[in-house]
Amino acid sequence: MASLSQSAEEVQNAKLRSKSAHTPVPPRNDVSKAHDSLPPSLDLNKIEVRMNSLEGLSNGWRSLPDQVKARFEKKYGRIATLMRVNVQIPALKAMLSIWSPKYGVFSFNDIDTVPTMEEYQTLLEIPYLTQNRIYLHLEHRQAWNRLTHMIGISPEEVKSKETVKGNTHGWYWTHLKKWLDQYIQEKQWDRDSMTLALGIYGLILFPGPSGIITRSTVEVFWVVEKQEVNPIPAILAETLLTLTYCRQQGKGSIKCCSQLLYLWIISHMCPVETKGLTWYLDQPPIEKMTRLVISPKNEQQWRERILSFNSHDYCWRKLWASGQSILISTGGNQSVSLIGVTGYTSYTPALVMRQFGSTQSKINIEEYHQGHFYHEIKEEEGLKMARRSWENISLMERSPKGPSATRDYLEWRADRDREHSTAEFENSDPRQNVLLEEADNRLADSLQKANTENS
Incomplete structure (x- = not known):
């Protein structure tokens, strides 16, 4: 691995710009054509947020002695805490309405923002060997064999209990839970912990069809368990993939780690x-987040809260860990490749540098590319390129300056507002002039504040 450590100042220069020797970006397929145009209108009544029942998992966790829970968290991170997150589904739907598939960010007013690997890692604290040792999406031919070894079930039983729902193969958690209960009764805490962790991976971190632990989840958990890979890129990939799919279709189901996405939302909103x-003293951030009391709101109220922010009062760095380095690119490109259990996507740290306490500047638009495809389409070459990109990662040290933005970025961001407003309302909606005027006012306000901050 070639690892590069950069200062915040260097990020403003050509370090983030593509070079001829860079790893090519995985190609887009027909699924991603909507990146080049406005997404269809979104009907939030046709958006579902599917979440599995976690009663069995919660009962299993409560049955563990305190010392076993401590060993569990040391090995698997804070994933069990996700069972206690009370998700407000309207918040997820409201955020979906401002998702931009073209840039892979939540885009509203003069703000671009997106969950980052560092923020998810700060919440979950999942241990791993090295940052670039990740889940790479392998064939699932040995999933039944993996399950046999991890849970202690006979191969015959594993094969006979495998189910198919749509195009998804897996095992119902109701069946695997019987083994969890047995291990709790027999006080086989190692087996019990492994089965419980698999349940959390399958029902929370990588949820598939209702109540099913998928083959893909078994594969992810196997490499986490046996090779200590970093699962955060795959968790984040599923979040961005489902947002993009629902936004492009104008309907669908949000199928990702909803608990984690919700924690990220409230941390910023x-x-x-x-x-x-106080984030980093007596308790982990996720423990404090689960104890917050957030007044219930409907979709319109959440949307009004979101749209009330501008770049100067938005909570850019709420989850930041002091001294933590930032992954700013893989393969020398502007983006970070993300391989999930259902497909490939990417996100661009350069678009959200203010979340890292750094200065936001304009990216290289001419060479910007938002790759996106699903594994079922068999993009083998694109998947190989994504894997290779992780052999060369670029890191940046955290900036002590605080969030700010350059004039060229603010002007480019305002131009995006104008283009979007013109394309969406041209010759059809009298609100067009109002929206364009609002974009101009935001630009003028941002430039004035940026000049003051820079001075």
């Missing part, structure tokens, strides 16, 4: 509720 939290 609830400044009053999170104001009194």
Whole structure:
């Protein structure tokens, strides 16, 4: 692995720009044509957020002695805490309405923002060997064999209990839970912990069809268990993939780790509720987040709260860990490749540098590319390129300056607002002039504040 450590100042220069020797970006297929145009209108009534029942998992966790729970968290991170997250589904739907498939960010007012690997890692604290040792999406031919070894079930039983739902192969958790209960009764805590962790991976981190632990989840958990790979890129990939799919179709189901996405949302969108939290002293951030009391809101109320922010009062760095380095690119490109259990996508740290406490500057638009495809389409060459990109990662040290933006970025961001407003409302909606005027006002305000900050 070639690892590069950069200062925040260097990020403003050509380090983030593509070079001829860079790893090619995986190609787009027909699924991604909507990246080049406005997505269809979104009917939130046709958006579902499917979440599995976690009663069996919660009962299993409560049955563990405190010392076993401590060993569990040391090995698997804070994933069990996700069972206690009370998700407000309207918040997820409201955020979906501002998702931009073209740039892979939540885009509203003068803000671009997206969950990052560092933020998800700060919450979950999943241990791994090295940052670039990740899940690479392998064939699932040995999933039944993996399950046999991990859970202690006979091969015959594993094969006989495998089910197919749509195009998804897997095992119902109700069946695997019987083994969890047995190990709890027999006090086989190692087996019990492994079965419980697999359940969390299958029902929360990588949810498939209702109540099913998929083959893909078994493969992810196997490499985490046996090779200590970093699962965060795959978890983040599923989040961005499902947002893009639903936004492109204008309907569908949000199928990702909804608990984790919701925690990220409130960390940035609830400044009053999170104001009194001290993140890095007596308790992990996720423990404090689960104890927050967030007043219930409907989709319109969440959307109004979101749209009330501009770049100067948005909570850019709420989850940041002091001293943590930032992954800014893989393969020398502007983006970070993300391989999930259902497909490939990427995100561009250069678009959200203010979340890292750094200065936001304009990216190389001419060479910007938002790759996106699903594994079922068999993009073998694209998948190989994504894997190779992780052999060369670029890191940046955290900036002590605080969030800010350059003039060229603010102007480019305002131009995007104008293009979007013109394309969406041209010759059809009297709100067009109002929206364009609002974009101009935001630009003028941002430039004035940026000049003051830079001075």
